[in-house]
Amino acid sequence: MSPLVLTDEVADYGGKPVIGPLSLTLRRGERVALVGKSGAGKSTLLGVMQQRWRRHGAALMPQQLGLVPSLSVFHNVYMGGLANHPTWYNLVTLARPFRRDIDAIMPLLERFDIANKCWSAAGELSGGQSQRVAAARAIHQQGDLLLADEPISALDGPLAERVLRALGETYPTSVLAMHDVELALRFTDRVVGIVEGEIALDEASHRVCAQDLLILY
Structure with a gap:
């Protein structure tokens, strides 16, 4: 290429x-x-x-993170893959997520030690937690x-390296x-x-x- x-x-x-x-x-x-x-x-x-x-x-992970405070951690991560689904599917997921999407996103949250925040509103997270959610969203989006x-500005040690x-x-x-x-x-x-x-x-x-x-x- x-x-x-x-x-x-x-x-x-x-x-x-x-x-x-x-x-x-x-x-x-x-x-x-x-x-x-x-x-x-x-x-x-x-x-x-x-x-x-x-x-x-090109996928962008901005310094301001771009999370939607009122949406859950799950839905903020899911937003990375919006383009992969039709509009009706995304609307349904907003109210009732499909099991296959939960199964795809949960391992990302587990990897970054935030699985327990899956259904919490993003606005309730600390700076470090928010940054990990943004990283999980970028990974869920995928690309070249x-x-x-x-x-990793809000992270340190092994967690920063993991991200x-x-x-x-x-x-x-x-x-x-x-x-x-x-x-x-x-x-x-x-x-x-x-x-x-x-x-x-x-x-x-x-x-x-x-x-x-x-x-x-």
């Missing part, structure tokens, strides 16, 4: 330039970490990627490309904006450093260490 390409992309916010001109090529099967301080343009760049690569099946904005591993197993190609540079280097094979909306570093993860990335902050 051909690579995904951005060429001389620019973006602004309120008339103020945020990124670019910026060019980047993402090879299929590549896992890329976007690193840099807050406000560097990572989230904006992910948004541009989603717009340009939507036809390639994942664009994730701080997917990153699960996302990596689901999506062969991914771009993850991350602040934890050590995890970024461990779970991706390429790191792209963003400074004031421009690419300041683009290197294979095994060729750099966390100390090398301090210049980005």
